[in-house]
Amino acid sequence: MSEVRASLDRMSRHGIKANRELGQNFLVDDNVLEVIGRTAELSDDDVVLEIGGGLGVLSTYLLPRVRHLHVVETDAKLQPVLSEALDDGGEATLYMVDVMKLRLGGLDPLPNKVVSNLPYGVATSALLRTIEELPQVTGWTVMVQREIADRLAASPGGKEYGIPSVLVQHACEVEFVRPISRNVFRPPPNVDSGLVRLRRTGPAAPEQLAELVRAAFAHRRKALPRSLEEAGGPAGVRAAAIESLEGMGHPPTARAETLSPADFVQLARDLERFG
Secondary structure, three states: OOHHHHHHHHHHHOOOOOOHHHOOOEEOOHHHHHHHHHHHOOOOOOEEEEEOOOOOHHHHHHHHHOOEEEEEEOOHHHHHHHHHHOOOOOOEEEEEOOHHHOOHHHOOOOOOEEEEEOOHHHHHHHHHHHHHHOOOOOEEEEEEEHHHHHHHHOOOOOOOOOHHHHHHHHHEEEEEEEEEOHHHEEOOOOOOEEEEEEEEOOOOOOHHHHHHHHHHOOOOOOOHHHHHHHOOOOOOHHHHHHHHHHHOOOOOOOOHHHOOHHHHHHHHHHHHHHO
């Protein structure tokens, strides 16, 4: 029996239905599991964090291929299904809690990879939390809404490029692996998804840098110096930002979406000297 069919059988026996309020869409395609596995380059030494266990389809695939699997799921109704899925051998820990409330640094053993079909509602925030709070994680393989995938992988200058692009790319190399059809889920969502791979290249953005990026994108259609000023920057921040931009070879009217993550690091340094 395929892993997906076994999970659907468990779903039927436990009377589980997708919760639309939680945005639940359950994976029902074994072929996608193989793609995820190849992309994640799994090893029997890996400790993996899976956020959004759902029916345990991905969990069941990961369990025999890694040293330890941490599975996080918010919906308490899914606990019996996930418990059964994780009872087939292998080392696993199940957490029935909102991932945004879980102390990730307290996981034992600490994960070195994140492999997940991320819940749409928390995909970006959960991803950023893992980058910040799990510095030992070196690789992520995640399925996310296609719009989010495009944002994560966007280059400076495009309309998709924004706060998540800068903060994720500051710490990771981002690769858009492939689109994922909505038809591999039941019920099918209203949008397609994308498979994204991240490889860590450095630490997460410090809070000062993250605040600067958020302020810079607060008014996307305005020049960055004006956006920083209107976001509540100190007196003179506009002039200091113009000086920094010109020093990097950008025009004084440059907008936030034209700056690379490295440019934002330099801007933060220049503004720190300013004030």
